[in-house]
Amino acid sequence: MSTVADTSILARRGGLAGRLSDLFWRKPGILLLLMLTPPLLWLGIIYLGSLIALLLQSFFSIDDFSGLINYEFTLSTYRQLLIPSNFDIILRTVVMAVMVTLASAVIAFPIAYYAARYARGKWKVIFYLGVMLPLWSSYLVKIYAWKLILAKEGILTWFLAKLHLLWLLDAWLALPVVGGSSLSISYTGTFIVFIYVWMPFMILPIQAALERVPGNLIEASADLGGNPAQTFRFVLFPLALPGIIAGSIFTFSLTLGDYIIPQIIGSSRLFIGQAVYAQQGTAGNIPLAAAFSVVPIVIMGLYLWMAKRQGAFDAL
Amino acid sequence: MRSDRNTSAPLGLKIAAGAGLAFLHLPILLIFLYAFTTEEKSYQFPPPGLTLKWFAVTWNRPDVWEALGLSVRVAAISTAIALVLGTLCAAAVSRTKFFGRETISLLVILPIALPGIITGIALRSAFSFAEIPFSFWTIVLGHATFCVVVVYNNAVARFRRVSGSLIEASMDLGADSFQTFRYIILPNIGTALLAGGMLAFALSFDEVIVTTFTAGQQSTLPIWMLEELVRPRQRPVTNVVAMVVVIVTFLPILGAYYLTRDGDQVAGGGK
Numbered sequence: 230m231s232t233v234a235d236t237s238i239l240a241r242r243g244g245l246a247g248r249l250s251d252l253f254w255r256k257p258g259i260l261l262l263l264m265l266t267p268p269l270l271w272l273g274i275i276y277l278g279s280l281i282a283l284l285l286q287s288f289f290s291i292d293d294f295s296g297l298i299n300y301e302f303t304l305s306t307y308r309q310l311l312i313p314s315n316f317d318i319i320l321r322t323v324v325m326a327v328m329v330t331l332a333s334a335v336i337a338f339p340i341a342y343y344a345a346r347y348a349r350g351k352w353k354v355i356f357y358l359g360v361m362l363p364l365w366s367s368y369l370v371k372i373y374a375w376k377l378i379l380a381k382e383g384i385l386t387w388f389l390a391k392l393h394l395l396w397l398l399d400a401w402l403a404l405p406v407v408g409g410s411s412l413s414i415s416y417t418g419t420f421i422v423f424i425y426v427w428m429p430f431m432i433l434p435i436q437a438a439l440e441r442v443p444g445n446l447i448e449a450s451a452d453l454g455g456n457p458a459q460t461f462r463f464v465l466f467p468l469a470l471p472g473i474i475a476g477s478i479f480t481f482s483l484t485l486g487d488y489i490i491p492q493i494i495g496s497s498r499l500f501i502g503q504a505v506y507a508q509q510g511t512a513g514n515i516p517l518a519a520a521f522s523v524v525p526i527v528i529m530g531l532y533l534w535m536a537k538r539q540g541a542f543d544a545l
Numbered sequence: 546m547r548s549d550r551n552t553s554a555p556l557g558l559k560i561a562a563g564a565g566l567a568f569l570h571l572p573i574l575l576i577f578l579y580a581f582t583t584e585e586k587s588y589q590f591p592p593p594g595l596t597l598k599w600f601a602v603t604w605n606r607p608d609v610w611e612a613l614g615l616s617v618r619v620a621a622i623s624t625a626i627a628l629v630l631g632t633l634c635a636a637a638v639s640r641t642k643f644f645g646r647e648t649i650s651l652l653v654i655l656p657i658a659l660p661g662i663i664t665g666i667a668l669r670s671a672f673s674f675a676e677i678p679f680s681f682w683t684i685v686l687g688h689a690t691f692c693v694v695v696v697y698n699n700a701v702a703r704f705r706r707v708s709g710s711l712i713e714a715s716m717d718l719g720a721d722s723f724q725t726f727r728y729i730i731l732p733n734i735g736t737a738l739l740a741g742g743m744l745a746f747a748l749s750f751d752e753v754i755v756t757t758f759t760a761g762q763q764s765t766l767p768i769w770m771l772e773e774l775v776r777p778r779q780r781p782v783t784n785v786v787a788m789v790v791v792i793v794t795f796l797p798i799l800g801a802y803y804l805t806r807d808g809d810q811v812a813g814g815g816k
Contacts, residue, residue, distance in 0.1 A: 250721030257641065260722075264637040265649070268630040268693065272652050276664070276690050279671035283663075286670065336568070339561030347554040356566075358802060363569040365744070365798045367751045369770045370787045374572035376774065377579055380588040384575065387590045429569065457555075478658075486660015489754065493774050502662045509666055519670075522663045529659065 284526075287519035296513060306516045310524070315504070319524055322501040325416075326484040329423040330431075330477045336424065337431035337476065338469070344432075345439035364429035372493055375422045379413040379494065409496055419495035426490065427483045431476035438472025439465075474536045481532060485525040501525060573791060580788040585781055599781040609786060612769040619681070619765060620749040623688035627745045628738060630689070631696025639704035656691040664691065665758030672759070679761025687759040688752060692745035699741030699805065700734060707733045740804040743797035751794060766790065 253260040290303045309315060344356035363371070378385050389395050402408040402415065409415030442465065450460040488502025499507070501521055508518035554562075580599065582592035603609055634653055638646055656664050668687050677683060707730070715725040753767035760768060770790070773783040 246723050247721055250723060253722045254716065261637055261641055261643065264633045268634040268653070269649070271626075271630055272656075272690065272693070275668075275671075275686060276656055277652070279667035280663070282671050282674060283667040336565050339558055340565040343554055343558055343562035347558075358799070359566050359569065361798060361802065362795060363573065365747055366573060366794050367767070367770075367787075367790045369751075369753055369767050369774065370576060370790050371572065373770070373774060373783070373787050374576050377575055377588045377590075378572060382587050382589045384590040425568070425572065482658065482660060486662045487754075488662055489771065502660065505662055505666060509669070515670055518666060522660075522666060525660050526663065533658075 283519050284523065286516050287523050289516045291514050291516055298516060306520045307523075309517055310520055315521075318499050318501060318504050318521075321498065322485060323528070325420065325423065325500065326481050328420060329427065329484045330480045332420075332424050333428040333431040333480045334435075334473050334477065337428055337435055338473075341432045341435035341469075341472075342439055342465075345436045345442075346444060360429050360432045364433075368426065369489075371426050372422060372490060375418070375425060375494060376413060379411070379418050379421070381411050381413075385412065413494050414496055416496060419491050422490050422494050423484050423487070427480040430479035430483070431473075434475035435469055435472040438469050438475075442468045471539060474539050478529075478532065478536055482525070482529050485528060576784070576787050576791055579784040582781065582784065585779075588780070599785050602779075603782050603785040603789075606782060608764075608769065609766075609782070612764045612766045615681070615763060616750055616766040619684050619688055620746045622685050623692050623749045624742050624745045626685070626689040627692035627696045628742050631693045631741065631745075632700050632734075632738060634693070635697050635700035635704055639701055640709075653694050653697050657694045661691075661752075661754035662758075665755040668755070669758040679759065679763075681763070683759045683761070684756060684763070684765065687755045688749040691752070691755065692749055695745045695748055696738065696741035699737045699744070703734045703737035736804040740801035743801045743804075747794050747797045751790075 286298075287306055288302050288304070290299050290301070290305045291297070292299050310319065340356070340360070344353065344360075348356045377383055380386075386395070386398070389398050398412070401417065402410070402412070407415060407417045407420075409417075412418045412421075446464060446468075447460055450464045451457075455463065486502050488500065488506050491500045492503060501524060505518045505521045508514045508521060512518075578592065579588070581595040581597065582589075583594035583596045583598075584592055631653075634649065638649055664687065668683075668690075672679065672683055711729055711733075712725055715729045716722075720728065751767060753765075753771055756765055756768055757771070764772070766786070770783065770786060773780075773786075777783065
């Protein structure tokens with residue numbers, strides 16, 4: 230009896246490493262704690278700490294005369310967000326984010342659908358890398374490329390001139406809101422660059438959702454008399470919707486917070502990101518900057534809550 | 546029998562998908578052309594002539610080298626920190642179930658889910674509140690925070706596939722925790738960590754929004770580039786730098802892809 234016990238229960242290991250090892254095995258909780266402490270300390274203190282400190286500052290106000298921060302709880306900074314010039318900034322950004330999201334979904338869908346249903350073997354790899362490379366390539370270089378394209382002497386004007394379509398560009402630029410003296414300083418330019426930079430984030434989740442749609446479902450729809458438009462409307466689209474919503478989280482959030490694209494390619498009218506940047510920098514009004522940055526947090530919070538109810542997180 | 550795999554795509558879909566991919570790639574290709582242009586003052590197309598002169602000019606610019614050096618150092622150290630923190634977090638989350646597990650995933654993803662400007666301004670106001678002067682380390686602090694998520698995602702995906710019975714078998718055969726980690730866990734998750742590290746490096750190397758808030762007077766390469774975009778000084782040099790940046794960021798992406806491509810074939814994954 231005792232011989233069995235002797236061989237199946239090993240002796241304690243010697244040395245510090247051995248004793249630690251035994252401890253981890255007997256009390257997994259300690260190992261877990263040791264593993265979790267460094268990342269939680271880092272993210273908790275550096276990230277959450279800063280974030281909470283920022284949010285608290287939005288409840289302070291700035292003294293109009295001295296320019297110093299008045300450390301008393303107040304909602305007056307939030308009230309400033311509602312004055313027309315500030316509210317316009319919020320509205321403009323949200324409208325732009327919605328437009329960019331919708332347009333990205335429209336452009337991304339065929340790519341995702343082709344990659345999910347038709348691309349095989351070599352083409353699957355080409356499509357995957359074809360999406361990943363632009364997604365990961367340098368953000369500023371992408372913006373720079375569009376500065377080259379949209380410039381008055383750039384390739385787009387040259388191309389349209391070759392096609393004798395310059396009148397179309399001029400007619401578009403003459404339109405009230407979307408136009409301007411050149412594409413690179415108009416909302417249209419900002420819109421195109423936003424789509425270009427954030428659209429790859431839309432493709433992958435849609436593709437993931439469509440990969441799970443069995444092809445014979447599409448054929449069943451056709452067999453039952455549905456034309457392609459009906460098949461899309463009643464079969465494909467509802468099944469792809471969680472993927473579209475998952476992708477829209479990225480396009481929407483990234484557009485809401487961006488301040489570099491509208492600064493480099495766009496009219497001089499501000500977006501939320503630019504307002505935050507200007508308020509904390511030149512104006513030195515940290516409370517208002519903080520209040521402005523609460524807007525995207527709240528919008529994204531609502532958005533994520535709705536997306537979760539739609540089951541979008543399964544498609545991520 | 547499933548009949549769904551032998552149909553060919555409708556023409557309209559082919560065109561739309563092809564046009565979409567072209568839309569994603571042509572602008573980047575244009576960068577390559579402009580690096581060789583002889584035109585200095587404008588973005589004229591087609592370029593009046595092609596030259597290699599600007600490569601030499603860029604090579605001799607100390608400010609470009611300085612910015613590049615800073616970017617590489619920041620990216621290397623941030624990646625190292627992110628590798629440690631991300632792997633620890635992934636190991637904890639995937640091995641055990643505990644209270645608040647979902648919250649930890651959310652906490653890791655948050656720095657990248659919220660707009661960069663919020664992370665940036667939060668860090669900046671925290672630095673000024675704690676009276677920490679801007680330095681190399683303030684940049685690293687910001688970068689490491691949002692790089693954790695990339696490593697974490699790669700590591701979690703791989704941990705899920707590494708069979709738990711392998712670890713138990715190793716322990717049963719008398720290996721201690723450290724030996725198990727060294728000889729069983731590390732070889733299995735190694736490529737995923739390398740891929741995550743490469744992506745984290747690429748992410749940090751390219752980051753500009755958070756960096757503008759945490760850098761103070763120093764310029765990383767993206768900050769240098771941003772200044773050139775806002776106030777162009779010597780456009781041809783910017784063109785060359787842009788091309789080099791494209792090439793430098795493509796390499797880790799391709800490397801990460803080839804490392805994780807065969808991820809299904811890790812030991813114990815077949816069960």
